[in-house]
């Protein structure tokens with residue numbers, strides 16, 4: 245019988261979804277599970293977007309143009325214009341989510357066997373995209389104590405070798421919530437320039453910034469020819485199922501290569517591109533985004549305040565996105581997360597994402613977990629109470645206190 249390739253076997257299953265079956269089992273047993281493990285926003289998708297989808301006048305659902313429907317490209321160009329980024333519609337390609345944008349960016353920047361530098365911890369699917377494109381990830385290790393900001397330039401440059409072709413980072417960061425300062429962005433830009441690298445900024449959380457500002461990669465004119473921006477409407481329009489993202493570059497060769505990649509997969513979803521057009525045509529679209537960001541800021545503040553009250557949890561308040569990467573007072577966070585789903589008593593439990601899955605270096609992140617604060621305030625409060633109780637009970641269970649003391 246033919247076997248699936250080694251390459252497909254090497255593509256990792258998402259660590260965020262790996263424990264999912266345990267949560268299904270827990271729910272079958274009647275438990276309420278607070279899902280802090282996955283970045284699936286719960287806020288309704290904007291009405292104007294949904295109206296655009298519902299009212300689309302389509303008789304034949306044919307292939308959309310490979311680079312994107314012209315009106316949707318114009319809508320995106322207008323969006324970047326509103327963010328003070330001058331992007332022509334020829335410099336945008338609509339992709340099937342940010343996911344496809346990153347895969348295209350890696351395909352364009354690297355040949356098989358080439359290397360890409362990525363700050364870790366990172367969005368775990370980067371490893372999947374890298375494995376599928378046969379690109380090796382060289383991690384730039386960042387740590388919780390520094391709020392996952394970048395190490396000094398020298399430390400990054402020692403990682404660059406003859407096969408290094410690109411730097412890729414998520415900004416704001418998943419799972420870290422880090423928002424790089426202007427100085428950090430300048431450093432990355434300069435490293436890319438001096439070492440002749442592509443620089444790929446994944447800005448799918450570009451609106452989710454709560455402290456200071458966000459310096460987009462596209463503001464740096466000196467890297468116009470080597471910068472690739474990846475964007476998506478999944479998070480800012482609470483539209484993960486739309487599967488609409490974008491790849492943006494001022495480099496004509498990059499855009500020509502991206503256009504070729506796009507023709508191979510024919511087209512991105514039609515209805516959702518029309519939803520985007522309708523959303524951008526709505527005069528209140530900016531207010532809708534801002535209201536959503538206000539809601540996430542309030543959730544971040546509340547969640548961090550609640551976490552501060554849990555003994556042993558360590559974290560720095562994230563500046564952006566909607567995640568907290570925290571240290572737990574346990575040796576093995578995955579064992580704790582599993583236990584919460586299988587053994588924690590009572591009618592409710594909490595699900596987190598184990599930290600190790602966000603690192604490529606074995607051993608890192610074992611005592612860490614990522615929480616996504618994508619629940620309403622009351623649920624976040626309740627989830628934190630359950631988490632605090634779970635941690636206290638788990639530590640007594642593993643030290644034998646409960647077995648020996650309470651039988």
Ligand SMILES: Cc1ncc(COP(=O)(O)O)c(C=O)c1O
Nearest residue numbers: 341342343367414418476478489
């Ligand atoms: C950092 C980052 N990049 C890309 C993606 C992929 O998003 P999309 O739904 O646009 O494919 C995600 C999704 O969670 C993400 O967190």
